[in-house]
Amino acid sequence: MEECVDEGLVRSIGLSNFNSEQIQRVIDSGRIKPAMLQIECNPYVNQDRLISYARERGIAITSFSPLGSKDRMWVKPQDPKLLEEPVLKLIGDRLGKTPAQVLLRYNYQRDVIVIPKSVTPARIKENFQITDFELSEDDMKAIHGLANGFRVCLLEWANDHPHWPFNIPF
Secondary structure (H helix, E strand, C coil): CHHHHHCCCCCCCEEECCCHHHHHHHHHHCCCCCCEEEEECECCECCHHHHHHHHHCCCEEEEECCCCCCCCCCCCCCCCCHHHCHHHHHHHHHHCCCHHHHHHHHHHHCCCEEECCCCCHHHHHHHHCCCCCCCCHHHHHHHHCCCCCCCCCCCHHHCCCCCCCCCCCC
């Protein structure tokens, strides 16, 4: 990737699903620091420690599955449903927003870039309408309280690989 930067083929290097040890290994062994870390980040798995770790090293954060990826192919009936959490509905009703908008705003207020998936034009438009309101400190705490460690993208098919990123806390 560093050669691609040198040749002008890419402007930056990004990482995806790296833990703190893997990030540090890249920083220590490379000459170009990664600019971005893409991770699953939503109230269930808020990634506070990993976000702090990356930011201390000047790495921005992008969240995938900020809405919980309810339509993923591997969903199980017993999986928690982030968009159906009552606290998100209560906050959204009070603010005149949907649970999805509340979730996107949650990460936006944490300075986390979000990439929600949608194919519905109305929802895509709705996903952009998160800058005309603010979540209170109490709202943020309530949403943060949903943390349960549930990941929608656990990469279970690779959990026996020596570099599986979820072998350490962050």
